[in-house]
Amino acid sequence: MAAATVTEMAVLPPTIEEVQDAAGPRRRRGKGQRAASRTLETVGPVLLLLVVATVVMQAVVDQGNIRPEVLPSPSRVIRSGWAAREAIWQNTVPTLQVTAIGFAVSLVVGWLLAIIVDFSRFARRALTPILVASQTVPIIAVAPLMIIWFGFGLLPKVIVVALVTFFPVTIGLIEGFDSTPKEASSLLASMGAGKWRTFRYVRLPSAMPSFFTSLRIGITYAVTGAIFAEYVGAKYGLGIYMSMQKNSFRTDLVLAAVLVTSLISILLFLSTYLLQRLVIPWYGQEKRSQT
Amino acid sequence: MTVGVEVHATGTIPVASAAQPPRFELWHISKGFETPGGFRPVLDGIDLKATSGSFISIIGPSGCGKSTLFNVMAGLEPADAGRVYVDGQEAGGKREHFGYMPQKDLLFPWRTILDNTTIGLEVQGKPRKEARVAAAKLFEPFGLAGFEHARPFELSGGMRQRAALLRTVVQEREILLLDEPFGALDSLTRLEMQTWLAEVWVKYRWTVVMVTHDVREAVYLSDQVVVLSARPTKVRLVKDITLPRPREEALMATPEFAAIERELLEVLHEESRHALQTQRVTV
Structure with missing residues (x-):
């Protein structure tokens, strides 16, 4: 029956409405479907892997008679986490705050340093070794000192987050500025541009793709940096929450908080792509046109 | 050097015909670079001049300092010695x-x-x-109409070069310096671009200095072809091309064209061999 209808349709000449349909909304629907299948193609594998891992973990815990204090089953993590959602949310807000403020500070510092280094050869030679040296400082040793120096408030945590994240931002920007082709600088110079105009017209836009890469690296560090700073000592926050739950053997709640942390990191990470599309739409267009 | 300047001040050099003074003139331009192996002279007293609205091509063996010459003219690098004049005024740097x-x-x-x-x-x-x-007015004659709001990656190689030329022309500077403008194009597109440039040039009569590796392109487009020697670079030959304009593609098939092309190629080959020999000596 179905086959017959198809043949009939193929034999009959298309009506005007059908032709218009094909050109108009139907094509749009096709495009939507294609986009949906592309999305599935992208996120399908990771979802599948997660489901399999969860099922395996659940089975292992259920069959192996493992005590929940040692390894809670995924369903238990979700259940306990949901029951404690209010406490978790209350501790999530301060973590987000520390992450946002710390990363904002890091962005300001990173941009300033990178611009200074880009404009002055002296600054480049003076600052680059110090920038690298700053990354050899073991945060694990310094974070507790921050609390001794600055107390349990926002400041020590903001400093830790900034300290962990300003480096990728700064280096990403410096290398981004340097990625400007030499010929482009010559071209601008021949037009009569000085240092500032060359920066504004060429070096700054050239650095944007590299900046967004470093933004992605930095933002994921920012969340873990905030958690770490809180873990060392805080009144509120996911870090101190995890620490306290661990001390009372609530492994399930620790993992529930970890889950929240991961979700936040992933969301922030994805949001950088959104921002990138808004700020430098040409970059994606150009890349797509090359493939 | 001082002697040269004095001579110049008295007006014996450069020789500018009263009818049409040169749009620009290079006089004894020399430049070299410090290298780990010592001082390396690149330009060794280059003299060059062009009347307003003429098209000059520069050819030479690779590594002969054509880019350095352009950088000096564009004021991007100072010459060690010599002068640049534009409309009789000192314009070095x-x-x-x-x-x-x-x-x-x-x-x-x-x-x-x-x-x-x-x-x-x-x-x-x-x-x-x-x-x-100002720029939009040129999109039509440059064959770019309708592409004003396109992005570079949406354009073909030939169109991109035309856009780059438009970007240069619209600044309304006295002299255009074209550094191998069609070097990166495939041969068919290059031929199209050469014909196109010959056409628009007749219309606008810019003063052009073009560096190229393509002798044929040089002869086809130019009023004058300058052959540079191997490093340290001097002007080896200045050849006036008196072929009639407007020039069409068919001109390249004529015996007159071929004769000029052969003459220039011979000189160029000689200099290239020379360049190879001196390179071997320095290495």
Whole structure:
């Protein structure tokens, strides 16, 4: 029956409405479907892997008679986490705050340093070794000192987050500025541009793709940096929450908080792509046109 | 050096015909670079001049310092010795006389084609709106009409080069410096671009200095072809091309064209062999 209808349709000449349909909304629907299948193609594998891992973990815990204090089953993590959602949310807000403020500070510092280094050869030679040296400082040793120096408030945590994240931002920007082709600088110079105009017209836009890469690296560090700073000592926050739950053997709640942390990191990470599309739409267009 | 200047001041050098003074003149331009192996002279007293509205091509063996010469003319690098004159005025180290078109199109992906072509004017302080009006007028003759708001990656290689030339021309500088403008194009597109350039040049009569590796292109487009020697570089030969204009593609098949091409190629080959020998000596 179905086959017959198809043949009939193929034999009959298309009506005007059908032709218009094909050109108009139907094509749009096709495009939507294609986009949906592309999305599935992208996120399908990771979802599948997660489901399999969860099922395996659940089975292992259920069959192996493992005590929940040692390894809670995924369903238990979700259940306990949901029951404690209010406490978790209350501790999530301060973590987000520390992450946002710390990363904002890091962005300001990173941009300033990178611009200074880009404009002055002296600054480049003076600052680059110090920038690298700053990354050899073991945060694990310094974070507790921050609390001794600055107390349990926002400041020590903001400093830790900034300290962990300003480096990728700064280096990403410096290398981004340097990625400007030499010929482009010559071209601008021949037009009569000085240092500032060359920066504004060429070096700054050239650095944007590299900046967004470093933004992605930095933002994921920012969340873990905030958690770490809180873990060392805080009144509120996911870090101190995890620490306290661990001390009372609530492994399930620790993992529930970890889950929240991961979700936040992933969301922030994805949001950088959104921002990138808004700020430098040409970059994606150009890349797509090359493939 | 001082002697030369004195001679120049008395007016014996350069010889400018009363009818048409040179649009620009290079006089005894020399330049070298410090290298780990010692001082390496690159340009060794280059003399060159062009009347307004003439098309000059520079050919020479590879590594003969054509880019250095262009950098000196564009005011990007100072010469060690010698003078640059534009309309009789000393113009060494000044950047406002020469419009430079690099070998790569260097159209920026973050700007539309129209905004790419206005960048020179914007840098020079012209309000964006005025710059756009000025550039937009040239889109039709440059075969770019309708692509004002396209992005560079949407254009073919030939169109990109035309946009790059438009960006240079719209600055209305006295002399255009074209650095192998069609070097990166495939041969068919290159031929199309040469014919196109010959056409628009007849219309606008810019004063052009073009560096090229393509002897045929040089003869086809130019009023004068200058052959440079191997390093340290001097002017080896100045050949006036008196073939009639407007020139069509068919001209390249005529015996007159072939004779000029052969003559230039012979000199060029000789210099290339020379360049190879001296390189072997220095290595």
